[in-house]
Amino acid sequence: xxxxxxxxxxxxxxxxxxxxxxxxxxxxxxxxxxxxxxxxxxxxxxxxxxxxxxxxxxxxxxxxxxxxxxxxxxxxxxxxxxxxxxxxxxxxxxxxxxxxxxxxxxxxxxxxxxxxxxxxxxxxxxxxxxxxxxxxxxxxxxxxxxxxxxxxxxxxxxxxxxxxxxxxxxxxxxxxxxxxxxxxxxxxxxxxxxxxxxxxxxxxxxxxxxxxxxxxxxxxxxxxxxxxxxxxxxxxxxxxxxxxxxxxxxxxxxxxxxxxxxxxxxxxxxxxxxxxxxxxxxxxxxxxxxxxxxxxxxxxxxxxxxxxxxxxxxxxxxxxxxxxxxxxxxxxxxxxxxxxxxxx
DNA sequence: TTTCTCACA
DNA sequence: TGTGAGAA
Numbered sequence: 152x153x154x155x156x157x158x159x160x161x162x163x164x165x166x167x168x169x170x171x172x173x174x175x176x177x178x179x180x181x182x183x184x185x186x187x188x189x190x191x192x193x194x195x196x197x198x199x200x201x202x203x204x205x206x207x208x209x210x211x212x213x214x215x216x217x218x219x220x221x222x223x224x225x226x227x228x229x230x231x232x233x234x235x236x237x238x239x240x241x242x243x244x245x246x247x248x249x250x251x252x253x254x255x256x257x258x259x260x261x262x263x264x265x266x267x268x269x270x271x272x273x274x275x276x277x278x279x280x281x282x283x284x285x286x287x288x289x290x291x292x293x294x295x296x297x298x299x300x301x302x303x304x305x306x307x308x309x310x311x312x313x314x315x316x317x318x319x320x321x322x323x324x325x326x327x328x329x330x331x332x333x334x335x336x337x338x339x340x341x342x343x344x345x346x347x348x349x350x351x352x353x354x355x356x357x358x359x360x361x362x363x364x365x366x367x368x369x370x371x372x373x374x375x376x377x378x379x380x381x382x383x384x385x386x387x388x389x390x391x392x393x394x395x396x397x398x399x400x401x402x403x404x405x406x407x408x409x410x411x412x413x414x415x416x417x418x419x420x421x422x423x424x425x426x427x428x429x430x431x432x433x434x435x436x437x438x439x440x441x442x443x444x445x446x447x448x449x450x451x452x453x454x455x456x457x458x459x460x461x462x463x464x465x466x467x468x469x470x471x472x473x474x475x476x477x478x479x480x481x482x483x484x485x486x487x488x489x490x491x492x493x494x495x
Numbered sequence: 496t497t498t499c500t501c502a503c504a
Numbered sequence: 505t506g507t508g509a510g511a512a
Contacts, residue, residue, distance in 0.1 A: 155496070165497085170506055187497060211505070 242388035299367035342404025
């Protein structure tokens with residue numbers, strides 16, 4: 152098949168096809184006498200795949216890598232690429248929604264022909280910047296796999312360097328008790344890691360979904376609890392539709408988010424919850440008045456990645472201001488649990 | 496028609 | 505990430 156024929160069939164220009172060839176995505180045979188490209192069915196199939204992946208915004212270089220994985224028959228990797236891409240699309244979607252919201256408020260506030268609020272203009276500009284960033288370099292910024300190999304030995308074992316996991320099982324158990332999930336409910340575990348908390352709910356007959364930023368964690372998840380639906384996703388852009396879940400729980404994940412991001416994450420959790428949906432957060436937090444015991448534990452912390460412990464008071468205030476009643480308890484030196492239920 | 500290269504946004 | 509133009 153000649154290039155024009157293929158181009159017409161696929162609805163792209165011959166020029167683009169040659170471009171993809173130049174970037175190593177296809178390599179058709181060439182007719183010996185005139186050097187014309189001759190596309191086999193296999194090549195057309197590849198191009199179709201390229202177009203589909205490009206369509207969802209995957210950069211050409213990543214399409215090339217994905218095709219290599221497919222050639223090696225590695226379905227696992229292809230799945231990862233698709234999940235990664237889906238996560239990016241959700242991130243863009245959430246950002247777009249935010250911008251739509253901002254423009255809506257700008258229009259509403261511009262009734263008196265006043266100049267639009269500067270704050271809103273900045274919010275818009277900021278939004279479009281994040282939108283572009285979500286596209287750029289999506290591979291590197293979504294690579295959270297480092298912790299996965301040691302995760303379970305860390306949380307269940309004795310590790311003086313990680314005092315926040317001192318009473319890990321007790322903390323998870325309490326979260327399970329407090330949420331009081333009924334069989335048949337839908338629950339979300341944000342930052343599910345290897346699925347330890349989600350697993351408890353699953354055993355109780357709850358339909359659980361887990362999201363995590365690390366595909367390696369999710370792979371372990373799927374091995375441990377095949378019934379857990381998992382998605383790769385950012386806490387600030389949860390890859391689920393609005394109003395999906397009866398409750399959202401998160402354990403030992405919140406401190407990975409920087410200060411103001413934690414509030415955005417709470418908003419995100421609320422977005423994917425049904426109207427009466429409850430939220431449960433288990434993590435190390437700074438107590439109302441940071442006491443000696445807490446400071447001592449904090450100093451012990453390992454050399455691992457950055458941590459941003461939320462202030463209990465800030466979190467409780469956010470819930471209060473957003474129409475929740477809360478229940479709070481301190482577990483051990485650093486770890487706290489907060490349950491928030493919407494006021495009807 | 497097709498190929499290739501250079502320049503362009 | 506492609507596209508347009510021009511020569512062969």
